[in-house]
Every structure is written in C-alpha cells, then in structure tokens.
Amino acid sequence: MGIKEDMPLLARHEGVWDGTYAYFNAQNEKIDEHASRLICRFPDSGDIPYHQTNHYKWADGKTEIREFPAEYRDKRVWWDNDLIKGWAAEVPLDEYNRTVMLYWQRQGDPSLYLYEQIQISDDGQNRCRTWHWIRNGLLETRTAIQETFVTRDWRTIEAEMEA
Template identity: 70%
Template sequence: MGIREAMPLLARHEGVWDGVYIYYDAAGQKIDEHKSRLLCRVDEDSPNPYHQTNFYTWDDGRTEIRDFPAEYRDGRIWWDNELIVGWAAEVALDDKNRTLMLYWQRTGDPDLYLYEMIQISDDGTYRCRTWHWIRGGRIETRTSIEERLVSRDWRGIEAEMAKSAA
C-alpha cells in the first residue's frame, strides 16, 4: 500500500503553503515571528515518499532553509536527520479527518521534545498548526502557525525557485 492510500489526510497537505510562525515563551510573551513557504511533497516513487522543505524569512532579512525527507512505515512517516527524530500520524479518532499529530525531538537535545497538531480546513486551502515545546515535563515554548495553500504544483514552484537561485 502506498503512502497516498495509507495516509490520505497527509496527502491532502501536498503542495506549497505560505504562512507565519509566531513563537511564545512559557509566560505567553511573543519571542519571535517569521514568514514561511513550505514545499510538501508526496512522491511514492522516491525513497522518501514524504519530503518537506521549509523556507523561512524574517523582517530583518535573515533567511533559513530546513529540509525534512521522511520515510513511510507502520502507518506513519518518520524523520531521522541532523535536526530532528520523530514521526507524524493521522489521528484516527478525528471523524472529520482534519488532524495530524507529530512528535519529535531535536537531535542532540534529548531533554527537549515537541508535540505538534495540524488542522487542515475542509476545503484543503488553510491549515493551522500548534507546537508545544516541552523540557523536563514543562512547557518551554509554544509556536502558532497559520498557513494558506498557494499551489498544489510543488514541482512547478520547486523548478521556479531553482531557476531564480541559479
């Protein structure tokens, strides 16, 4: 069974998403904000059938790119790279089929772990994500992310981005 059939909700996230990440400390004070563009690829012919690349931009001109190729097995996608180790799964109890749940740890920081919940709109054009960063059993940071779908054609956007980078 391929990833599209096994994880149809994940497949609904395929495409290019633009959004804003806002970080809050444990007391609820905003500590960071930046724009994002995410390329979420579902490619069953790849050794990494799910592959996400995040492009971040801050108002002060800083940029960052993070790449997250993932394997599929046991009903989940799995990451194990230099930045994170973890998984994502569809929440079977959500009879509306809107919710993905993720768990991951930062590589090299076993005391810090994160749970993320992703909600996608019924029409598949908006999603919101919430991260809870936990250290020693206590909340350290919360991240709130709002995104809108720009295109389902990640291949076309990826090719445009490659041309402009050359």
C-alpha cells in the first residue's frame, strides 16, 4: 500500500488551503499574525511521497516561502530538512477520523519542540491547527491557524504561482 491508502485522513488534506496564522506568547498576548497559502501534495512520481509548500504574507508586505518535502514509512510522514526534524501521523483513537498529530524540533535548537494538532471538518472544507511550542518543558508560544480549502487541483495553482 502507498501513503494515500495507509493515511486516508492525511490524503483528505491534499490540495490548496488559504488561512491565517496567529501567534501568542505564554501570557496569551498576540505577537504575530500573517496570511498563508499552503499547497499539500502527493506527487505522482519521484522520491518524495508528500510535499508541502507554505506561502506566508504579512500585512507589511513581507513574504516567505518554506518547502517541506517528506519521506513516508511506518504509517508516518517524516521530515528532516534544514529547518525541522519530525513526523506526522493520523490519530487512530479519533473515531471521527478528523485528527492528525505532528511532532517536530527546530534544527539546531534541542531545547525547543513543537506538537501540532490538525482538525479537518467533516466536509473537508475547513481545518484548524494548533501548535504548542515548548522550551525546556514550558509553554513558550501557541500558534492558532484557521484555513479554508481552495481546490484539490494543486498542480494548476502551483503552475500559476510559478508563472
């Protein structure tokens, strides 16, 4: 079996998502916010079974693009790149099949790790994600992300963005 067959919940996330990231410090004060467009894809060929590209845009015009190619094994997606090292897995205890959990560390900073929970709506049109950034066992930052599904046709959107 392949990644989409082994991880059908994650396969529901394939496509383009637009959203907003809001960051809060440990005192619950908003410290950052930006818009996003994520392209979540399962390439038809090649050595990368899952690849996510995150496009960020701040109100002041700043932009950033981050690439997250991943491996697949043991019913998990695995990242190990210049920015992060970690995994994503479906949560089998969720009988509603809505929850994906991620764990990762920033490369070069072993005192900081992050857990992310992703909830997809039953109709697949919305999802919310929550990150807990933990440093030395204490909450440092929370990230709340609201996203709306744009299209499953990531290939066309990707081509338009590259043009």
